[in-house]
Amino acid sequence: MVRLNTAALALIDSAPLAHLVTLNQDGSPQVSIIWLGRDGDDLVSGHVDPGQLKMRNMARDPRVTLSMESPTANQYGFREYLVVHAQVKLTDGGAAELLHTLAQTYIGPGTEFPLMPDPPPGQVAHYRITKITGMGDWSDPTG
Protein backbone atom coordinates (compact mmCIF):
# COMPACT_ATOMS: atom_id res chain seq x y z
CA MET A 1 0.00 0.00 0.00
CA VAL A 2 1.14 3.53 -0.81
CA ARG A 3 0.32 6.28 1.65
CA LEU A 4 0.12 10.02 1.03
CA ASN A 5 2.53 12.07 3.13
CA THR A 6 1.59 15.10 5.22
CA ALA A 7 2.09 17.60 2.38
CA ALA A 8 -0.08 15.58 0.00
CA LEU A 9 -2.82 15.13 2.62
CA ALA A 10 -2.80 18.89 3.26
CA LEU A 11 -3.25 19.53 -0.46
CA ILE A 12 -6.19 17.11 -0.69
CA ASP A 13 -7.83 18.58 2.41
CA SER A 14 -7.64 22.05 0.79
CA ALA A 15 -10.38 20.94 -1.68
CA PRO A 16 -8.40 20.94 -4.94
CA LEU A 17 -10.12 20.12 -8.22
CA ALA A 18 -9.09 16.58 -9.17
CA HIS A 19 -8.61 15.72 -12.84
CA LEU A 20 -9.86 12.12 -12.95
CA VAL A 21 -8.52 10.07 -15.86
CA THR A 22 -10.37 6.89 -16.79
CA LEU A 23 -9.86 4.62 -19.78
CA ASN A 24 -12.42 4.33 -22.57
CA GLN A 25 -13.30 0.96 -24.09
CA ASP A 26 -10.86 1.58 -26.98
CA GLY A 27 -8.07 2.38 -24.49
CA SER A 28 -8.08 6.14 -25.06
CA PRO A 29 -8.10 8.48 -22.03
CA GLN A 30 -11.20 10.24 -20.67
CA VAL A 31 -11.01 13.18 -18.22
CA SER A 32 -13.53 14.66 -15.79
CA ILE A 33 -12.95 17.06 -12.92
CA ILE A 34 -14.30 15.82 -9.60
CA TRP A 35 -14.31 16.56 -5.86
CA LEU A 36 -12.20 14.31 -3.64
CA GLY A 37 -12.52 13.20 -0.04
CA ARG A 38 -10.63 10.81 2.20
CA ASP A 39 -11.65 7.52 3.79
CA GLY A 40 -8.78 6.14 5.84
CA ASP A 41 -5.85 5.66 3.45
CA ASP A 42 -8.12 5.69 0.40
CA LEU A 43 -9.50 8.64 -1.53
CA VAL A 44 -13.22 8.74 -2.35
CA SER A 45 -15.63 10.55 -4.68
CA GLY A 46 -19.41 10.52 -4.96
CA HIS A 47 -21.46 10.14 -8.16
CA VAL A 48 -25.25 10.33 -8.40
CA ASP A 49 -25.38 8.95 -11.98
CA PRO A 50 -23.77 5.51 -12.49
CA GLY A 51 -24.58 5.77 -16.21
CA GLN A 52 -21.93 8.44 -16.88
CA LEU A 53 -19.03 7.54 -19.18
CA LYS A 54 -16.44 7.82 -16.41
CA MET A 55 -18.46 5.48 -14.17
CA ARG A 56 -18.83 2.86 -16.92
CA ASN A 57 -15.11 3.22 -17.64
CA MET A 58 -14.16 2.69 -13.98
CA ALA A 59 -16.44 -0.36 -13.73
CA ARG A 60 -14.63 -1.90 -16.71
CA ASP A 61 -10.99 -0.88 -16.04
CA PRO A 62 -9.94 0.13 -12.49
CA ARG A 63 -6.71 1.89 -13.55
CA VAL A 64 -7.17 5.62 -12.96
CA THR A 65 -5.18 8.73 -12.12
CA LEU A 66 -6.11 11.83 -10.14
CA SER A 67 -4.05 14.98 -10.72
CA MET A 68 -4.27 18.15 -8.65
CA GLU A 69 -2.53 21.53 -8.86
CA SER A 70 -0.77 22.91 -5.80
CA PRO A 71 -1.02 26.64 -5.03
CA THR A 72 2.77 26.81 -4.53
CA ALA A 73 5.51 27.09 -7.14
CA ASN A 74 9.07 25.79 -6.92
CA GLN A 75 12.23 27.90 -7.22
CA TYR A 76 12.04 27.86 -11.04
CA GLY A 77 8.52 29.24 -11.10
CA PHE A 78 6.89 25.88 -11.91
CA ARG A 79 3.64 25.17 -10.13
CA GLU A 80 3.83 21.98 -8.10
CA TYR A 81 1.27 19.22 -8.65
CA LEU A 82 0.27 15.85 -7.27
CA VAL A 83 -0.56 12.79 -9.38
CA VAL A 84 -2.18 9.85 -7.60
CA HIS A 85 -2.28 6.54 -9.48
CA ALA A 86 -4.94 4.24 -8.12
CA GLN A 87 -7.06 1.14 -8.50
CA VAL A 88 -10.67 2.18 -8.18
CA LYS A 89 -13.57 0.19 -6.77
CA LEU A 90 -17.21 1.30 -7.03
CA THR A 91 -19.77 0.65 -4.30
CA ASP A 92 -23.51 1.32 -4.49
CA GLY A 93 -25.15 4.05 -2.42
CA GLY A 94 -23.89 6.95 -0.32
CA ALA A 95 -23.20 9.37 -3.17
CA ALA A 96 -25.49 12.17 -2.00
CA GLU A 97 -24.19 12.07 1.57
CA LEU A 98 -20.54 12.23 0.45
CA LEU A 99 -21.23 15.01 -2.06
CA HIS A 100 -23.05 17.00 0.63
CA THR A 101 -20.04 16.68 2.94
CA LEU A 102 -17.58 17.67 0.18
CA ALA A 103 -19.73 20.64 -0.88
CA GLN A 104 -19.11 22.19 2.55
CA THR A 105 -15.42 22.64 1.66
CA TYR A 106 -15.55 22.75 -2.16
CA ILE A 107 -18.32 25.36 -2.35
CA GLY A 108 -18.72 26.64 1.20
CA PRO A 109 -20.20 26.01 4.64
CA GLY A 110 -23.97 25.62 4.66
CA THR A 111 -24.20 24.57 0.99
CA GLU A 112 -27.23 22.46 0.15
CA PHE A 113 -26.14 19.66 -2.16
CA PRO A 114 -27.09 17.77 -4.30
CA LEU A 115 -29.78 20.15 -5.53
CA MET A 116 -32.46 17.51 -6.02
CA PRO A 117 -35.37 16.66 -3.66
CA ASP A 118 -34.83 12.87 -3.56
CA PRO A 119 -31.33 12.07 -4.83
CA PRO A 120 -30.67 8.54 -6.14
CA PRO A 121 -28.31 6.28 -4.14
CA GLY A 122 -25.60 6.64 -6.79
CA GLN A 123 -22.13 5.19 -6.30
CA VAL A 124 -19.00 5.97 -4.29
CA ALA A 125 -15.62 5.48 -5.98
CA HIS A 126 -12.87 4.25 -3.63
CA TYR A 127 -9.34 4.91 -4.85
CA ARG A 128 -6.67 2.55 -3.49
CA ILE A 129 -3.38 4.37 -4.13
CA THR A 130 -0.74 2.43 -6.08
CA LYS A 131 1.81 5.15 -6.95
CA ILE A 132 2.46 8.85 -6.36
CA THR A 133 4.12 11.09 -8.96
CA GLY A 134 4.00 14.75 -9.95
CA MET A 135 6.25 17.53 -8.71
CA GLY A 136 6.48 18.43 -5.03
CA ASP A 137 7.37 17.12 -1.60
CA TRP A 138 4.98 14.21 -2.13
CA SER A 139 6.93 12.65 -5.00
CA ASP A 140 8.84 10.76 -2.33
CA PRO A 141 6.07 9.23 -0.21
CA THR A 142 8.51 8.53 2.61
CA GLY A 143 9.36 12.27 2.83
Added chain:
Amino acid sequence: MVRLNTAALALIDSAPLAHLVTLNQDGSPQVSIIWLGRDGDDLVSGHVDPGQLKMRNMARDPRVTLSMESPTANQYGFREYLVVHAQVKLTDGGAAELLHTLAQTYIGPGTEFPLMPDPPPGQVAHYRITKITGMGDWSDPTG
Protein backbone atom coordinates in the same frame (compact mmCIF):
# COMPACT_ATOMS: atom_id res chain seq x y z
CA MET B 1 -10.91 18.98 -37.94
CA VAL B 2 -12.20 20.33 -34.64
CA ARG B 3 -11.59 23.98 -33.82
CA LEU B 4 -11.57 25.68 -30.43
CA ASN B 5 -14.15 28.45 -30.07
CA THR B 6 -13.45 31.97 -28.81
CA ALA B 7 -14.00 31.09 -25.15
CA ALA B 8 -11.64 28.10 -25.33
CA LEU B 9 -8.96 30.10 -27.15
CA ALA B 10 -9.19 32.81 -24.49
CA LEU B 11 -8.68 30.22 -21.77
CA ILE B 12 -5.62 28.77 -23.52
CA ASP B 13 -4.15 32.23 -24.09
CA SER B 14 -4.46 32.93 -20.35
CA ALA B 15 -1.61 30.44 -19.70
CA PRO B 16 -3.50 27.69 -17.85
CA LEU B 17 -1.66 24.66 -16.55
CA ALA B 18 -2.46 21.76 -18.88
CA HIS B 19 -2.80 18.25 -17.44
CA LEU B 20 -1.36 16.13 -20.26
CA VAL B 21 -2.51 12.50 -20.24
CA THR B 22 -0.45 9.99 -22.20
CA LEU B 23 -0.78 6.20 -22.31
CA ASN B 24 1.87 3.91 -20.82
CA GLN B 25 2.97 0.77 -22.64
CA ASP B 26 0.60 -1.32 -20.51
CA GLY B 27 -2.30 1.00 -21.40
CA SER B 28 -2.49 2.73 -18.01
CA PRO B 29 -2.67 6.54 -17.90
CA GLN B 30 0.29 8.86 -17.20
CA VAL B 31 -0.11 12.55 -16.26
CA SER B 32 2.27 15.52 -16.42
CA ILE B 33 1.46 19.21 -16.17
CA ILE B 34 2.79 21.26 -19.10
CA TRP B 35 2.65 24.71 -20.70
CA LEU B 36 0.61 25.07 -23.87
CA GLY B 37 0.91 27.36 -26.88
CA ARG B 38 -0.93 27.67 -30.18
CA ASP B 39 0.24 27.09 -33.74
CA GLY B 40 -2.61 27.78 -36.15
CA ASP B 41 -5.46 25.40 -35.23
CA ASP B 42 -3.11 23.07 -33.35
CA LEU B 43 -1.85 23.31 -29.79
CA VAL B 44 1.90 22.90 -29.11
CA SER B 45 4.26 22.20 -26.21
CA GLY B 46 8.06 22.17 -25.95
CA HIS B 47 10.19 19.46 -24.33
CA VAL B 48 13.98 19.58 -23.95
CA ASP B 49 14.28 15.88 -22.95
CA PRO B 50 12.86 13.37 -25.48
CA GLY B 51 13.76 10.56 -23.05
CA GLN B 52 11.00 11.43 -20.58
CA LEU B 53 8.22 8.90 -20.04
CA LYS B 54 5.54 11.16 -21.51
CA MET B 55 7.63 11.71 -24.66
CA ARG B 56 8.20 7.98 -25.17
CA ASN B 57 4.50 7.41 -24.55
CA MET B 58 3.47 10.01 -27.15
CA ALA B 59 5.90 8.55 -29.69
CA ARG B 60 4.25 5.14 -29.26
CA ASP B 61 0.55 6.08 -28.92
CA PRO B 62 -0.66 9.48 -30.21
CA ARG B 63 -3.95 9.48 -28.25
CA VAL B 64 -3.69 12.16 -25.57
CA THR B 65 -5.87 14.55 -23.61
CA LEU B 66 -5.15 18.02 -22.23
CA SER B 67 -7.36 19.30 -19.40
CA MET B 68 -7.38 22.83 -18.03
CA GLU B 69 -9.30 24.55 -15.24
CA SER B 70 -11.20 27.74 -15.95
CA PRO B 71 -11.18 30.55 -13.38
CA THR B 72 -14.98 30.85 -13.65
CA ALA B 73 -17.66 28.77 -11.96
CA ASN B 74 -21.15 27.99 -13.25
CA GLN B 75 -24.41 28.81 -11.45
CA TYR B 76 -24.12 25.71 -9.24
CA GLY B 77 -20.66 26.64 -7.97
CA PHE B 78 -18.85 24.11 -10.18
CA ARG B 79 -15.62 25.32 -11.73
CA GLU B 80 -15.68 25.09 -15.52
CA TYR B 81 -12.95 23.16 -17.35
CA LEU B 82 -11.82 22.37 -20.84
CA VAL B 83 -10.77 18.92 -22.06
CA VAL B 84 -9.04 18.71 -25.44
CA HIS B 85 -8.72 15.25 -27.01
CA ALA B 86 -5.97 15.15 -29.61
CA GLN B 87 -3.69 13.13 -31.83
CA VAL B 88 -0.14 14.21 -31.07
CA LYS B 89 2.82 14.34 -33.43
CA LEU B 90 6.39 14.98 -32.28
CA THR B 91 8.91 16.95 -34.33
CA ASP B 92 12.61 17.38 -33.57
CA GLY B 93 14.05 20.74 -32.52
CA GLY B 94 12.59 24.07 -31.45
CA ALA B 95 11.84 23.14 -27.83
CA ALA B 96 13.95 25.86 -26.18
CA GLU B 97 12.55 28.63 -28.41
CA LEU B 98 8.95 27.59 -27.73
CA LEU B 99 9.55 27.24 -23.98
CA HIS B 100 11.18 30.67 -23.89
CA THR B 101 8.14 32.20 -25.59
CA LEU B 102 5.70 30.42 -23.25
CA ALA B 103 7.73 31.41 -20.16
CA GLN B 104 6.92 35.06 -20.92
CA THR B 105 3.25 34.40 -20.16
CA TYR B 106 3.46 31.37 -17.83
CA ILE B 107 6.09 32.89 -15.52
CA GLY B 108 6.30 36.53 -16.57
CA PRO B 109 7.74 39.06 -19.03
CA GLY B 110 11.54 39.01 -19.23
CA THR B 111 11.90 35.44 -17.93
CA GLU B 112 15.08 33.69 -19.07
CA PHE B 113 14.18 30.14 -20.03
CA PRO B 114 15.29 27.35 -20.26
CA LEU B 115 17.89 27.86 -17.52
CA MET B 116 20.71 26.06 -19.31
CA PRO B 117 23.60 27.62 -21.28
CA ASP B 118 23.28 25.48 -24.42
CA PRO B 119 19.84 23.81 -24.44
CA PRO B 120 19.42 20.66 -26.56
CA PRO B 121 17.12 20.83 -29.63
CA GLY B 122 14.48 18.75 -27.87
CA GLN B 123 11.08 18.11 -29.40
CA VAL B 124 7.87 20.02 -30.05
CA ALA B 125 4.56 18.19 -29.56
CA HIS B 126 1.83 19.23 -32.01
CA TYR B 127 -1.71 18.43 -30.85
CA ARG B 128 -4.29 18.00 -33.63
CA ILE B 129 -7.65 18.38 -31.87
CA THR B 130 -10.13 15.52 -32.36
CA LYS B 131 -12.81 16.27 -29.73
CA ILE B 132 -13.65 18.87 -27.10
CA THR B 133 -15.35 18.00 -23.82
CA GLY B 134 -15.40 19.34 -20.26
CA MET B 135 -17.83 21.85 -18.81
CA GLY B 136 -18.22 25.34 -20.22
CA ASP B 137 -19.13 27.30 -23.33
CA TRP B 138 -16.58 25.32 -25.32
CA SER B 139 -18.34 21.98 -24.96
CA ASP B 140 -20.20 22.92 -28.11
CA PRO B 141 -17.40 23.92 -30.50
CA THR B 142 -19.90 25.63 -32.79
CA GLY B 143 -21.00 27.90 -29.91
